[in-house]
């Protein structure tokens with residue numbers, strides 16, 4: 001056992017939390033200054049404006065001070081009124097999960113659910129909304145991480161807008177790793193977090209709220225205020241002249257600021273391209289090894305996570321343990337419904353480097369072979385590298 005469980009792994013190739021960028025770690029180590037120190041208020045304002053630039057929103061997205069589940073739950077609490085009917089789209093564990101939060105606040109939650117290796121078709125959403133004009137809010141998960149699958153939220157946003165409803169998008173594990181913005185999917189509320197593709201530790205959420213969604217929140221008598229679940233409280237907090245409703249996570253805001261600098265300096269297109277190539281190399285390697293990807297179709301496979309389908313008799317938990325202790329490579333298990341059925345290679349932020357595909361394939365293949373699964377690791381490695389070499 002070269003990498004006992006008591007010591008950290010050599011490579012974190014998970015689908016979040018991810019390893020943090022060195023720039024982020026350095027920023028996290030800066031002196032903690034008082035939140036009302038003018039220097040911190042300026043850092044906060046600058047970070048919010050950088051997030052606005054990166055997310056291409058008309059006003060700065062809210063920074064909430066808890067990992068992205070906070071913003072998702074706050075969105076359900078703030079946007080959904082007691083008499084609202086909500087349509088929840090479930091193509092995986094996160095999509096399904098949002099429906100439970102929605103049910104706490106809505107009069108009724110309808111659901112379109114598809115198998116967790118599939119996506120929700122925009123036409124199905126369009127047809128459902130036609131039959132149910134009472135739907136006010138639709139919720140969709142862009143990249144359902146435990147399945148490694150994408151929903152076409154841009155097309156879904158189109159039909160939701162046409163029907164006059166508001167769309168909530170969970171883009172936690174897609175934004176920053178591929179071309180997606182709140183505007184492109186016409187989101188009412190678009191939630192993401194710096195702990196996936198931006199390469200920060202889990203601690204903050206980002207929520208972009210459209211003017212239509214603000215109108216709805218403002219007219220919702222039950223939208224929380226003076227609460228950790230409030231979106232309203234934080235609306236103007238980004239301005240250096242406005243007070244914070246509660247103490248912000250000072251160090252984490254420094255980390256976010258550094259991560260946004262890195263993202264904007266590297267250039268979003270280049271960042272997305274290295275996510276894309278890493279994913280393509282992983283998929284080619286997986287197939288050449290004699291395995292298959294979990295998503296039903298190549299077009300819905302995420303560029304930030306490769307979900308590998310476990311063949312008959314493979315023990316996913318054991319394979320992950322061997323990859324970790326023998327090779328020092330940490331991979332992600334499935335969650336909920338996908339647990340045991342797949343293993344996930346994360347390529348998000350710092351781990352979205354094409355050559356990590358070879359490390360992932362070697363560790364996954366080696367661990368599978370060690371547990372008695374018939375795989376051709378050599379062919380997997382050749383295929384992954386060929387994909388990288390063919391890209392120039």
Ligand SMILES: *Cc1c(COP(=O)(O)O)cnc(C)c1O
Nearest residue numbers: 016068069094143145170172173
């Ligand atoms: C990571 C992630 C979140 C945040 O939730 P955790 O389970 O606490 O990590 C929310 N939605 C999606 C799609 C995610 O990938």
